[in-house]
Amino acid sequence: SRTLVLVDGRSVYSDMLGATLWQTLSIGVEDIARIEVVRGPGSALYGAVASGGVINIITKDPAEGKHGGARFGGGEAGTLHASTFAAGRSGALSYRAAAGYDYLPRWSREVPPGRADVRLGSRDQNASARTERFDLRTKYAIGKETAVALGGGFSRGSLEVLGLGPLNDLVLPSFQNTDLTASFTSKHVEARAFWTRLLAETSLNAATVGQSLLPTRADQNVINGDLTLREAFDTGKIARHDFIGGAQYRLKDIAWTFLDGRRSEHLYSAFAHDDIRFSKRFSLVLDYRVDWVPYLSAAVQSPRGTILIHPSKASTFRATVGTAFRPPTFLESYLQVPIQLPTTGGSLLTEGKRSEDQAFRLKAEGTLNAEIGYLNQENDHFNIDASLYYNRVKDLLQLASARPVTLGDVTAGTGSVDRPSALFPIFFGGFANQCQRYNVYGGEVGVRSAPIEGLDFYGNYTFNLLREDFSGCSAVERADALSDDRTSMHKVNLGAQLRTKFGIDGSIDFHAVTKQSWAERTVSGTSVATNVFPLGSWQILNAKIGYHFAKNHAEVSAVGFNVLDMRHREHPFGQLVGPRMMAMFAYNF
Secondary structure (H helix, E strand, C coil), X not given: CCCEEEXXXXXXXXXXXXXXXXXXXXXXHHHEEEEEEEECCCHHHHCCCCCCEEEEEEECCHHHCCEEEEXXXXXXXXXXXXXXXXXXXXXXXXXXXXXXXXXXXXXXXXXXXXXXXXXXXXXXXXXXXXXXXXXXXXXXXXXXXXXXXXXXXXXXEEEEEXXXXXXXXXXXXXXXXXXXXXXXXXXXXXXXXXXXXXXXXXXXXXXXXXCCCCCEEEEEEEXXXXXXXXXXXXXXXXXXXXEEEEEEEEEEEEEECCEXXXXXXXXXXXXXXXXXXXXXXXXXXXXXXXXXXXXXXXXXXXXXXXXXXXXXXXXEEXXXXXXXXXXXXXXXXXXXXXXXXXXXXXXXXXXXXXXXXXXXXXXXXXXXXXXXXXXXXXXXXXXXXXXXXXEEEECCEEECCCEECCHHHHHHCCCCCECCCCXXXXXXXXXXXXXXXXEEEEEEEEEEEEEECCEEEEEEEEEEEEEEECCCCCHHHHXXXXXXXXXXXXXXXXXXXXXXXXXXXXEEEEEEECCEEEEEEEEECCEEEEEEEEECCEEEEEEEEEEEEXXXXXXXXXXXXXXXXXXXXXXXXXXXXXXXXXXXXXXXX
């Protein structure tokens, strides 16, 4: 919920759930040209949600030329992937059309076959996701640096998602996702507008007979428009400026059974970015953004400054200080759903706006970030990137502890029976900001080596030390604090890639993380309890081998995930991850 995902600059973040539903995207892996990752808080450039980083997926340009292709693969447990595309050009007009199908199985069934005491929200208990997708993008070149583009995509299928607390296994038995995008680009001006709509049914994956599956319907519409201006200029002989400024408007309109009604928000933002080069060796980057957040009835500012020192053309020292934020999602802000408790007729009434406290409002999460780093790409055969960072994080959002419904609440009418479900609330629930703050100290180092043509090695290591600060908590808040590690202290990635002139390619990747603790609120008897679950260390080894032939038009390959069968869970309630194998065939015209 703290990472912003973009596809060609278009946000695909679901404002309804506060997540990126990857399988609802209308593009496949074959449609991607490259992926840019902005590490660390990025609200100064990208606004809300980018407090943990930004992933920008850039698809292949329709103007690449006339070609097409197809890819097909299958694997264990019914895994299936199929994709086809065609691209062409007629004068200044170019296009790219793509379609695909994916079936991804669960790692394990949550409900064994033959259970008569369980009702199911999804008929296929082996399926994790099923997606049919189509995508069409066109581009018309007006001049050398000016173009207009129009495109859209559609996907439909089913999907499982990991929920929160008592609702930890949700499914979307059916969804439809549509997007339309129009843009204009030139040397100095860029304008873009897009509309996305997600229609979905949601449900618990399973519930015992007599318990509700909490079926819902959701209709999420997002309309977004942004204007960006670019200009390069000099301030005398002092500095060269590459300036980018702009504004953005975003309408979020969501009707979802889980919410207290249809909700709409109008968000406005303005931003400025100035890359100031004083010399070949020294530059300063200044960023500032302000976002109007309707739920908070406030304008949130996100400044950031970076100093860059270049000892040579291919090496850089950097120092950055900035802030970032994440406002409450629609789920956290406007949730209203009675969660059935084991007690007959009793519920935990989970609310965003509290019935017993109408003045209650959640606060936005905030992050202060400071980082120093060094990048060296002097040698074509070896480069290194290292950094040290500090984050100060406050007001993290979490599930609130259960609050008993009192006689006064019933008398005031705030604790009355819920007519649609015929459940009587015993407790109030919802979300709250954590009272504690987090001091995060860490470092990263990554190296990449290419000793000979066609052979690459890479490795990186991350150290993350977290310290909680409870000085701002009252005695009651401290006793109720939900405390965990947030992430593993040590993470390691190692890999190698091989490309040969006679067509054989291969890669091997190893990933490892150390143990951590994970706090969750779960239903226990007639209440909601806070428990800390240990999550063990885990490792994964992935491998691929392929052969290109027919003048590199065709490829057959085998892909192995977790090939050493190092079984593990990546969440306390997650499924047991085992090995998976796939075989693939691809042909490009």
